[in-house]
Amino acid sequence: MITRRHFVSAAAGAAICARIPKARAAGYDLIVKGGRVIDPSVALDAVRDVAIAAGRIAAVEPNITGETAATIDARGKIVTPGLIDIHTHAARSKEGPPLALQDGVTGWVDAGSAGADNIDEMAAVARGAPQIGRLLVNIARTGVAPGGELMDLTRADVGLARGAVARHRDVVVGVKARLSANVAGANDLEALRRAQEAAAPFKLPVMIHVGQNYSPMRAILALLKRGDIVTHMYAPPPNSILDDQGRLFPEVTAARRRGILFDFGNGGGGHFNWDMVERATSQGFWPDTFSTDWNAMSRSNPGVVDFPNVMSKFLMFGMPMSQVIACATVNAARVFPAFDDRGTLNVGAPADVAVLELRQGMFEFLDNYNGKRNGNQRLFPVAAVMGGKAAPQRT
Numbered sequence: 479m480i481t482r483r484h485f486v487s488a489a490a491g492a493a494i495c496a497r498i499p500k501a502r503a504a505g506y507d508l509i510v511k512g513g514r515v516i517d518p519s520v521a522l523d524a525v526r527d528v529a530i531a532a533g534r535i536a537a538v539e540p541n542i543t544g545e546t547a548a549t550i551d552a553r554g555k556i557v558t559p560g561l562i563d564i565h566t567h568a569a570r571s572k573e574g575p576p577l578a579l580q581d582g583v584t585g586w587v588d589a590g591s592a593g594a595d596n597i598d599e600m601a602a603v604a605r606g607a608p609q610i611g612r613l614l615v616n617i618a619r620t621g622v623a624p625g626g627e628l629m630d631l632t633r634a635d636v637g638l639a640r641g642a643v644a645r646h647r648d649v650v651v652g653v654k655a656r657l658s659a660n661v662a663g664a665n666d667l668e669a670l671r672r673a674q675e676a677a678a679p680f681k682l683p684v685m686i687h688v689g690q691n692y693s694p695m696r697a698i699l700a701l702l703k704r705g706d707i708v709t710h711m712y713a714p715p716p717n718s719i720l721d722d723q724g725r726l727f728p729e730v731t732a733a734r735r736r737g738i739l740f741d742f743g744n745g746g747g748g749h750f751n752w753d754m755v756e757r758a759t760s761q762g763f764w765p766d767t768f769s770t771d772w773n774a775m776s777r778s779n780p781g782v783v784d785f786p787n788v789m790s791k792f793l794m795f796g797m798p799m800s801q802v803i804a805c806a807t808v809n810a811a812r813v814f815p816a817f818d819d820r821g822t823l824n825v826g827a828p829a830d831v832a833v834l835e836l837r838q839g840m841f842e843f844l845d846n847y848n849g850k851r852n853g854n855q856r857l858f859p860v861a862a863v864m865g866g867k868a869a870p871q872r873t
């Protein structure tokens with residue numbers, strides 16, 4: 479039995495410490511040292527050390543002096559909670575998730591790559607990922623398909639989608655419906671009704687992909703419930719979030735007030751242009767979350783590259799850094815219960831950390847229409863820690 483007096487004297491005695499395995503002897507497994515820690519979950523923006531032990535955040539303080547098995551030198555860098563990207567296609571190949579982790583992404587959601595017919599493979603990728611990988615099941619049984627998976631409404635099979643959720647309750651966190659005219663034609667509203675029907679018994683959110691829809695935005699938003707997500711929020715007309723005069727539809731702000739979430743959803747084609755971002759943000763309509771619509775090929779797509787590049791686009795539009803980090807961390811963590819306890823560097827939380835570098839200079843950013851804008855700063859991924867373990871660095 480160890481009394482308190484015994485414990486204190488043992489901790490002070492080097493002879494006894496020497497018998498404790500080395501990594502645990504000093505208390506810390508890893509210290510991320512000297513970075514500017516930006517953790518919007520606790521309104522922190524200050525130079526701090528982040529000490530990690532047993533996979534969890536052990537301390538966030540200036541100048542932590544305890545011994546540690548490993549150190550990441552973050553001086554001159556930004557240290558944030560691990561990034562959470564809620565709209566990706568990371569589950570399409572097992573090569574995707576490790577690449578995303580190198581970019582600081584410690585949690586991702588694959589948004590509807592797969593439907594009931596092909597979700598088993600992607601569920602396996604999610605389970606084998608080095609970070610937290612989750613899936614939205616596409617309401618179309620085929621998943622994303624050339625020619626538009628919802629052109630034939632018989633593919634939106636509620637029973638099959640429910641079966642897919644039931645088979646993979648550990649990794650499926652919602653239902654996805656892509657509602658653009660080139661995906662769903664005139665079937666957008668009925669497809670969305672079916673997505674809600676599939677999600678209802680499991681009380682799961684639905685994420686909709688909007689942009690150039692057949693139906694007006696107000697008719698689509700009317701079918702959403704609290705906690706549902708609109709991705710590609712700045713998709714240009716027809717039937718965008720803005721009216722013909724460029725003003726936000728009142729139904730859009732009303733949807734936000736009743737708990738509908740709006741996600742940026744960078745993507746590659748047709749999902750946003752600078753004009754839409756400018757008009758909407760000038761009316762105060764900013765994203766709740768960012769997301770990349772990333773896949774394993776995105777690094778060579780200059781319009782996407784990586785999550786920190788997408789985040790940097792909003793620095794260019796004047797969003798404060800703490801808010802930019804919030805959209806990629808704590809806000810995203812609150813969308814899905816799978817990320818409870820993540821998106822924060824609070825002491826006791828699992829130690830998921832991103833180290834980013836903010837470089838000053840002239841950087842060109844792309845929208846989905848080859849529109850170019852220049853910004854004077856850009857975030858670059860430097861290092862990631864997942865569950866207390868340093869991830870392999872990007873080369």
Ligand SMILES: [Zn+2]
Nearest residue numbers: 565566589771
């Ligand atoms: Zn997508």
